[in-house]
Amino acid sequence: MSDISYTTEEIASLLKVSKLTVYDLIKKGDLIAYRVGRQMRVDAADLEAYKQRARGGVSPIRLDQPPSQSSVSTADRDIVISGQDMALDILTRHLEGHDGIRPLRSYIGSLNGLMAMYRGEAHIVSTHLWDGDTGEYNIPYVRKILVSHHYTIVNLVSRQAGLYVQKGNPKKLTGWSDLGRDDISIVNREKGSGARVLLDEQLRLHRIASSDVHGYQNEESSHLGVAGAVASGCADTGVGIEKVAYVVGVDFIPLIQERYDLVILKTPDNTMLLDNLLRTLQSSAFQSEIKAIGGYDLTHTGKILYENR
Numbered sequence: 001m002s003d004i005s006y007t008t009e010e011i012a013s014l015l016k017v018s019k020l021t022v023y024d025l026i027k028k029g030d031l032i033a034y035r036v037g038r039q040m041r042v043d044a045a046d047l048e049a050y051k052q053r054a055r056g057g058v059s060p061i062r063l064d065q066p067p068s069q070s071s072v073s074t075a076d077r078d079i080v081i082s083g084q085d086m087a088l089d090i091l092t093r094h095l096e097g098h099d100g101i102r103p104l105r106s107y108i109g110s111l112n113g114l115m116a117m118y119r120g121e122a123h124i125v126s127t128h129l130w131d132g133d134t135g136e137y138n139i140p141y142v143r144k145i146l147v148s149h150h151y152t153i154v155n156l157v158s159r160q161a162g163l164y165v166q167k168g169n170p171k172k173l174t175g176w177s178d179l180g181r182d183d184i185s186i187v188n189r190e191k192g193s194g195a196r197v198l199l200d201e202q203l204r205l206h207r208i209a210s211s212d213v214h215g216y217q218n219e220e221s222s223h224l225g226v227a228g229a230v231a232s233g234c235a236d237t238g239v240g241i242e243k244v245a246y247v248v249g250v251d252f253i254p255l256i257q258e259r260y261d262l263v264i265l266k267t268p269d270n271t272m273l274l275d276n277l278l279r280t281l282q283s284s285a286f287q288s289e290i291k292a293i294g295g296y297d298l299t300h301t302g303k304i305l306y307e308n309r
Contacts, residue, residue, distance in 0.1 A: 004044035008033075011042055015051075018121050023104045024078045025050070039107075079273065082106040082113035083126030084222060085260065086243075087157050087290055094286050098276045109193035114145045117263065123273065125263045126156060128194035130256070132201035137259040139306050150266040152274060152307040154281065155259060157290065158297040160242040161198060162255035164230040169251050171236050176255065179237070180208040185215040187226050187235035195223070195239045198256070224248065243295030257297070261305060278302055 011031070012019045025031035030053075032046040077100060081092055084107050092103040106113070106122060113125035131140040142153060165173050171184060178184060179202075189195040203210055210216045215235050220226045226238035227248035245252035264274055280286050281302030290296055 005041040006044065006047060008040050008042075011047065014047070018119075019080075019106070019116070023080060023106075077123075077269075077273070078102045078104055079123045080104050080106050080116075080121065081124045081126070082108050082116060082122045083110070085126065085156075086293065087260070087296065088126055090286065090289055090293075091156070091280065094280045094283070094289075095276060098280070099272050101273065101276060109190060109196070111141070111145075111192040111197065114142065114263065117265065118145055118149070123264065123270070124277065126260060127263060128161075128198075128258045128260045130194070130198045130201055130258065132205045138261045138263075142263055142306075143308075146263070146265075150308055152264050152266055153305045154262045154264070154277065155300040155303050155305055156262050156281065157260050157301055158257055158299065159260060159295060160252075160254040160256075161195070161239065161258045162242065163237045163253040164227045164240050164245055164248075164250045165237050165253060166230060166233070167249070167251055169253070173237055173253060175253070176202040176206050177208070179203065179213050180206070182214075184213075184236050186213060187218050187220055187229040187238040188216055189226060189239065190219050190221050194258070195226070198258070199239045241295075243293075246295075259300075259305075266307065278304075 006014065008019055008022045011022045015022070022031070026033045026040065031042060031050045033040045033042045035041075079095070079101050081088055081103055089105065092105055095101050095103050106116070108116065110125075110127040110129050113122055114127060116122040117125045127138045127141065129138050129141040131137070134140055138153060142151065163173060165171065171178075173184070179186060188199065200210070203213065218235065220229060220238070223240040223244040224247070226240050227244045227250050229235045230238055231248050231250045242252050242254060262277070264270055264277065266274075287298055287301060290298060290301075
């Protein structure tokens with residue numbers, strides 16, 4: 001049993017609780033976990049030890065409990081913030097401790113984050129989903145997924161997205177239409193990520209079938225992974241953000257200014273959370289730290305871009 005370990009998703013499935021509950025158990029020290037890269041894992045022996053203690057009187061919170069009885073409504077709140085950008089890690093640190101907020105990070109993509117919010121498993125969801133029909137970021141997707149919910153969309157940052165290419169751009173790529181060339185191979189992002197949606201929308205608009213794109217099925221779970229694959233020669237190109245190109249050491253072709261927004265549900269429990277979020281985003285301390293990193297446009301940071309009533 002000592003050689004077996006589980007992801008947080010597997011733990012949630014085994015215990016029949018939400019991932020939020022699993023994060024809460026880890027945060028409180030009730031469930032021992034360790035990090036492998038960006039992933040949290042729990043050894044089978046530690047899971048069994050927790051279950052034995054739970055049988056002695058500790059009952060995990062179930063997904064089917066009414067919201068008023070769940071941990072989401074407690075005074076000291078564990079807040080799940082989903083997404084992968086470094087700006088979210090900084091935001092998490094700045095929110096820590098404000099009015100009892102205990103931020104937890106979930107490194108899932110934009111679409112999966114919105115679905116988690118729909119299921120009540122995420123509180124602040126980051127999203128950069130481009131709609132090819134309207135040329136608009138995020139709002140069309142939020143409207144479709146968070147049906148019957150009231151929500152606020154706030155800008156986090158804007159950033160350049162485009163194609164990673166090897167140093168010197170040996171294949172002379174210039175834009176989206178080059179992805180259909182026979183001599184070009186790509187590395188893709190995972191389903192549900194904003195970069196994957198951007199690629200799929202651009203292929204659709206340029207009338208390029210995904211089956212005609214060499215390497216379309218090859219996936220990485222982060223911008224770093226995509227840029228690294230291009231740098232190592234495993235692929236000619238991949239979609240990502242400009243900042244990572246400098247970190248990894250590949251060239252970058254900017255193709256679109258993407259808006260990276262935050263979504264939060266408008267509920268009585270979230271009133272104070274939204275106030276704290278807006279104050280943090282608009283604060284000089286937060287913005288100074290983001291500016292120091294470079295690669296972000298903070299023109300609209302902390303601005304409410306859309307809310308339904």
